[in-house]
Amino acid sequence: MSPPGPYDWIASVARSDPARPCLSDGGDWRLSYADVDRAAGLHGAALMQLGVRPGDRVALHVDKSLDVVLVYLACLRIGAVIVPLNTAYTMGELEYFLNDSEPSVLLARPEGAAALALAARAAGARLETLGTSGDGTYARRVAAETTQVPAANVSPAALAALLYTSGTTGRSKGAMITRANLLANAHALVGAWHMSAQDTLVHVLPLFHVHGLFLSLNVLLAAGGSVRLLQRFDPTQTIVQLASASAFMGVPTHYTRLLASAALSPEAVAGVRLFVSGSAPLLAQTHREFEARTGKAILERYGMTETLVNTTNPYVGPRKPGSVGLPLPGVEVRITDTVRAENGSDVGMIEIRGPNVCAGYWRAPEKTAADRTEDGFFRTGDLGTLDGDGYLSIVGRTKDLVISGGLNVYPKEVELELDALPGIVESAVFGVPHPDLGEAVTAAIALRPGITLDETALIGALRARLAAYKVPKRILVVGELPRNSMGKVQKNRLREDHRDLYRR
Numbered sequence: 347m348s349p350p351g352p353y354d355w356i357a358s359v360a361r362s363d364p365a366r367p368c369l370s371d372g373g374d375w376r377l378s379y380a381d382v383d384r385a386a387g388l389h390g391a392a393l394m395q396l397g398v399r400p401g402d403r404v405a406l407h408v409d410k411s412l413d414v415v416l417v418y419l420a421c422l423r424i425g426a427v428i429v430p431l432n433t434a435y436t437m438g439e440l441e442y443f444l445n446d447s448e449p450s451v452l453l454a455r456p457e458g459a460a461a462l463a464l465a466a467r468a469a470g471a472r473l474e475t476l477g478t479s480g481d482g483t484y485a486r487r488v489a490a491e492t493t494q495v496p497a498a499n500v501s502p503a504a505l506a507a508l509l510y511t512s513g514t515t516g517r518s519k520g521a522m523i524t525r526a527n528l529l530a531n532a533h534a535l536v537g538a539w540h541m542s543a544q545d546t547l548v549h550v551l552p553l554f555h556v557h558g559l560f561l562s563l564n565v566l567l568a569a570g571g572s573v574r575l576l577q578r579f580d581p582t583q584t585i586v587q588l589a590s591a592s593a594f595m596g597v598p599t600h601y602t603r604l605l606a607s608a609a610l611s612p613e614a615v616a617g618v619r620l621f622v623s624g625s626a627p628l629l630a631q632t633h634r635e636f637e638a639r640t641g642k643a644i645l646e647r648y649g650m651t652e653t654l655v656n657t658t659n660p661y662v663g664p665r666k667p668g669s670v671g672l673p674l675p676g677v678e679v680r681i682t683d684t685v686r687a688e689n690g691s692d693v694g695m696i697e698i699r700g701p702n703v704c705a706g707y708w709r710a711p712e713k714t715a716a717d718r719t720e721d722g723f724f725r726t727g728d729l730g731t732l733d734g735d736g737y738l739s740i741v742g743r744t745k746d747l748v749i750s751g752g753l754n755v756y757p758k759e760v761e762l763e764l765d766a767l768p769g770i771v772e773s774a775v776f777g778v779p780h781p782d783l784g785e786a787v788t789a790a791i792a793l794r795p796g797i798t799l800d801e802t803a804l805i806g807a808l809r810a811r812l813a814a815y816k817v818p819k820r821i822l823v824v825g826e827l828p829r830n831s832m833g834k835v836q837k838n839r840l841r842e843d844h845r846d847l848y849r850r
Contacts, residue, residue: 453484
């Protein structure tokens with residue numbers, strides 16, 4: 347008998363209620379829990395035929411499909427370690443990830459396999475192909491399998507996944523996510539969000555990131571619910587799917603684009619009881635606009651690759667715009683190295699301890715040690731505050747802190763004032779080199795269609811709201827802010843693009 351593990355989410359429902367809907371593509375392809383259990387067994391057998399054993403890495407550089415979910419579940423079933431890779435990565439990035447993770451097997455898109463062959467061989471990986479229509483060498487192997495591999499007896503402490511961080515401050519590090527991490531976080535969120543077998547989630551997130559691969563999937567599977575997997579986010583199609591769903595999880599960009607659709611109405615989302623936002627800060631304005639438009643309050647939460655979800659606004663109780671809520675059961679949050687901000691709050695480093703925190707960084711013990719305190723807290727690199735009710739608010743990243751003339755400027759504080767000005771959709775505040783101040787507070791803003799704003803007037807408006815040292819020296823209008831695949835604003839790109847802005 348295997349110890350309780352994340353694959354039991356599938357196996358237990360397949361035994362007790364085999365016909366219960368599990369996965370669909372939003373159209374005609376629907377799989378019950380029994381179907382998924384059988385398919386994962388066949389995928390597991392195909393992987394083992396390719397030489398994959400417990401602890402071996404299986405890398406995926408493929409487009410989103412139901413087969414990707416089945417590969418993930420097969421890895422859980424046989425004790426392999428999944429390594430999802432963003433399809434937007436360059437060849438140089440892929441070579442680094444493959445050489446670092448040393449996968450036993452690399453699953454690649456058929457159209458991109460030839461270019462990856464040399465990199466796979468150099469990393470010692472067997473290259474197989476998998477397309478979105480069930481095509482490719484790996485897909486044919488699965489189709490030829492007739493025997494389902496049994497679930498392996500795997501320790502909860504064993505690795506389930508290797509997820510590479512965004513690498514905005516240096517080389518990406520592989521966060522070692524254990525099976526126990528997945529179990530603890532999923533079950534905590536099932537309770538926090540009142541998930542049940544009656545829930546159906548519209549899934550629009552990519553499957554190479556912790557938000558889409560783990561949180562959105564695992565929470566529904568742990569509750570015995572159903573996941574409707576859409577290959578990409580399209581506002582119109584998403585609203586159509588939401589008409590018969592109960593849950594949606596997205597990034598802030600998804601919500602702003604839903605708000606831009608005339609099809610979004612209270613009637614269109616009447617049956618949706620849970621809208622969750624994460625992966626990037628949600629503007630308080632977006633929170634208010636969405637609730638006014640639909641009658642539904644977005645539930646914002648806070649997580650990261652290394653820790654999965656740490657805090658969430660309550661399902662029942664106040665959901666504070668601009669706050670990421672309260673710690674999950676079993677998770678400890680503290681603020682260290684605090685300084686007193688002008689509004690009286692204590693701003694400092696957010697540190698996390700709990701069963702959700704990863705085992706460390708792959709083959710990087712020195713980096714693991716650098717990010718842990720002596721008493722076992724993980725240093726997130728995020729700056730935040732805790733209010734009197736224990737709600738956490740994110741102020742920014744430590745790397746985004748601007749030190750101008752020796753004074754600390756927290757970008758979030760300036761961004762809130764900018765976003766409150768008429769005509770501004772959103773803003774990003776960052777620091778770039780300045781010959782006198784060391785760093786100059788600088789802002790990039792995106793405007794509403796048809797709006798033009800005068801930079802001097804904007805700076806003047808901010809002077810009435812902020813201390814002089816916090817006011818941006820320049821406010822740059824951009825078509826849209828640069829973002830990564832999960833919707834996070836890439837301030838490192840803004841800093842790089844404008845590093846010579848104040849050069850004499």
